[in-house]
Amino acid sequence: MAIAERIDAPVESVQVSACPACVAAPAAEALARAGAEKDARLMFSLPAAHCAACISTVEQAVQKVPGVRSARLNLTQKRLSVDADPGVTAAELIGVMGGVGYEAHELDPGLLSVTETDRQGRDLLMRLGVAFFSMMNVMLLSVAVWSGAESATRDLFHWISAAIALPTVVFSGQPFFKSAWASLKAGRLGMDVPISLALILASSISLFETAHSGHHAYFDAAVMLCFFLLLGRYLDHRTRAVARSAAEELAALEVPRATVLKDGAEVVMSISEIAPGDVVRVRPGGRMPVDGVVIEGASEVDRSLLTGESLPVWAGEGTVVSAGEVNLTGPLLLRVTAAGRDSSLHRMADLVAVAEHARTRYTSIADKAARLYSPLVHILSFSAFGFWMWKTGGDLRYAVNISAAVLIITCPCALGLAVPAVVTSASGRLFRKGLLIKHGTALERLADVDTVVFDKTGTLTMGAPELTNLGEHPRQAQEVAAALAAASSHPLALSLVEAARAAGVQPAVVEDLREVPGYGVEGRWRGTRVRLGRADWCGGESLAVTATYLCTGEGAPRAFTFADRLRPGAAEVVAGLKAQGLRILLVSGDSAGAVASFAGRLGLDEWIAGALPAEKAAKVAELTAEGARVLMVGDGLNDTAALAGAHVSISPATALDAARVASDMVLLGQDMGPVADAVRIGRQAVRRMRENLVISGVYNVVAVPLALVGMATPLAAALAMSLSSITVSLNALRLK
């Protein structure tokens, strides 16, 4: 669909005609009428962009298009933003980029605007920079104090440190203060409470000590705390922002619109505005936007995303279709029976929401550590305070000093970095392999997995047919079939043409080619009528496998049989997961014959055929009840409930929206291979997280007794803090 999405265009009021080429003119006119001669801002996703040559090729090609003012490719996000005159359409630019060899998808800039200006991330980065600046300067002065500066010099250095550190703590510490305040108001003791307490105590005590020419000031510790904790916070934020923006990108790929017939004119409307009783036109290749009944036209529909059936189903007047099915051959007019919230697509989405809720109850390793940590730190610090008050007979200054030292030493620099550093490192590695993590705890859940459930159609297979018996037919039949198939855009025909071209078959000369929607293609070859299509239309018996039939008038119809094409990497994934000792099941909605032969091809012993969506979810629930941790990999609407119900789930980028929303990870490329890596990396990541928590724990075990007995100096605190933080970061980088 070639509708140029514009931020400024009053989209709802623009009437759009059916042919893609006519779209631009009325849209531009509407803009001109509105008197809004503003620039169009177009956004594209370019998944293949990866190098300097890509940048200059794409930018130059796009800038040559008349009307384009500027084009800039963001390589990190793999997005191109174009500022252009209102007349420039997205379809035109997609064509230009296709011409220089880059696949581009239009994005909805309205949806993306939030992540594009990542305010929160920039804010955190700013505070991080300030903390870093202060840390370096204060450290410089502190080194002088530690190496023996005395009396007036020491006081001067402390005062300068205070002048730098106090504003920094106020500015950079805000994220912690805010969240600590929020958790206190809610009556909880979050991890940010001891952090804030440590920051405030360290600053005020140091100020007090400085004013009284004390020996120890913890300004360096306070800013260092800020820096390391902000670093952890920033990494955490970035991981989530990348996942969120990618998830939005996927959502923006599919523009939810439908062509509605109103008083004989075609109007493009948002799906939410369609009411039952409206008449909707669905072109060949389009997806049904609503549930409905066919009132005009004949075609075949692909139901694989909803049911897992790999064979297209004939549809004519009176056939009931559901939202999400793909119309293959002929235009259809539907009378809407249910739209928007009531459609089967949405009911499925509601199911997902319920299951999502159950999933958020999973507690991550970081949460568990934090829960253990907060009370422990407070108890330690307060008991130190009480003990020294009693021991020194009420020396408040000394007791507060010690309890502050305990808080500072135990402060979770390493704890705050332990998990985010590993998650950043692991998700970066998976992203380069083409796997996107949408959910924060997905990695940890992935590590628990012991059973993998695969869907067949569209997941382990491409959902695209592959011709299997071209060589069995005489050369002449091949040539005629290739010529007939070239006249259709049916998936079987496309695959036949591709196979014929690969085998070097020259199409025969066939005249009067004509596609009969829902049946096939017919033409005239050497004076006789020839047909390629459904078995009954050809006058033959239909076989049990996916096939198209050729009749040339002489002899029985010839069957061209197809098998679903294996997804690249599918065999490797099965082998890889088996090698890791996981139990693998194939659960498909397809017929038993197709599933059995497919399972045999991949060497899978356990398979279930003809499973309804509810049965898939039930199977996953049953496995879970038996104590298994299930990884569900699926793409269709029929998998959605199972995806949401599984311990962790993955779907390919070609999956339906609902399925992608329900899953924790999205496979960006065609290759299935990264799934096996994901399980391995997930396990490794969790091992690293545990190691990191142990490391930061060990530092505390060594340092806390020193602090409790009053032996901790600011130097010891600085050493413990920086060493433990650096150790956990390096450990996270060991991830392969």
Place this chain on the structure above:
Amino acid sequence: MNILTFLIPVSLFLAGIGLVAFFWAIRHKQFDDPQGSAERILMKDWDDHPKP
């Protein structure tokens, strides 16, 4: 030691310049596309004359 009264303000001032530069860079979206910036220096497009 009197040199310190001179050196400390100087070092703070220099670091302050760095901080201001950092603020400028963030405000002007210099960190939005680190990967692209790394690749862009390898492009030969405007080697002969500056971008008009």
